Amino acid sequence: MSYKHPPFKMPDFEAENFKIAKDITVAPVEKDGIAPDKFYLTSHLPTFYKINGTWVLPERSSLNCVAVIEGETIKITELRDLKVGQQVVISPTDNPLADGIYLEDSPFDESVWIEDLAVETSFTDDYELLFELMKREKESGGNIVWVLGPAVVFDHDTRIALSELANAGYVHALLAGNAMATHDLEGGYLDTALGQNIYTQESVPMGHYNHLDLLNEVRRHGSIKASIDDGIIRNGFMKEITKLGIPFVLAGSIRDDGPLPEVYQTSTESLTAMKKITDKATLVICLATMLHSITTANLVSSYRKDKDGNIVPIYLYSIDVTENATHKVAATREYVAVKTIITNVQDFVVNIQKSLLK
Secondary structure (H helix, E strand, O other), X not given: OOOOOOOOOOOOOOOHHHHHOOOOEEEEOOXXXXXXXXXXXXXXXXXXXXXXXXXXXXXXXXXXXXXXXXXXXXXXXXHHHOOOXXXXXXXXXXXXXXXXXXXXXXXXXXXXXXXXXXXXXXXXXXXXXXXXXXXXXXXXXXXXXEEEOHHHHOOHHHHHHHHHHHHOOOOOEEEEEHHHHHHHHHHHHHOEEOOEEOOOOOEOOXXXXXXXXXXXXXXXXXXXXXXXXXXXXXXXXXXXXXXXXXXXXXEOOOOOOOOOOOOEOOHHHHHHHHHHHHOOOOEEEEEOOHXXXXXXXXXXXXXXXXXXXXXXXXXXXXXXXXXXXXXXXHHHOXXXXXXXEEOOHHHXXXXXXXXXXX
């Protein structure tokens, strides 16, 4: 593993401004899901909280949450998950440092920060870094989370590449929607994705019924796993990760057909399930889904503590054919520990396969 994480810039807490800062102030939650007045809204940037004279960094960060004190530690918590009696960090003076809260806006060197990239950019260095990161996380017991849109599974070679990457240990969780899973399963059932042949990319007669026929069949069996066990799904990424026991979260939307039995029906249920996945992530790869990518970029921490206690970045890769999508993901990420590649996602996946599995 030749890649080495950049060193974390630890603040000088012996400096006078840190010494004179008071300990954090907290206020109780008086009603479930409602934060007290003047609560401090969290950032992706590493934020320290002064507790009994010691500056404490939470294990992980998340955007637009609150900080809850638990003994001598801080837990970053979604507002909707707050419970009566929990103690929430507040900033009564609107001067965070004076209130015992310090946000480090330059925690790593320039390699971790995104540049202004466009479709004409050469992404060679970002590919090479990704290859190194994927190898490192596989070898060190990391957790690589993939976030996939339906366009990823409209191609035969891409479905094979994803399946081979999963078998080789480069996939540890999947976040997606009903459409991605439905069309991948459709490919394994009828050789089409949204009625288009996954081998020839030609639309087949009455093909617009195919994904609905697939949904009916899976729902008749009661689950994706049952339909796979019964042999109606011959191949595909969903079949592979189900066979391997790799966890996945399928988040529902207002316009889902079916949906598949495993799809979460409410946004809060989806977010809670996704958070359980992102809390374990050590590397995230988002492909061809702006909403799921933005949501994941919001949830997943920008840093983590490794087994030796070092603070290291959690890189999030955003790959899409449009700059608009990747720019929005980068902005949600606050431009820290995010890499964007503007390209055809099918080509991207096959490139990863050829580079890592050659």
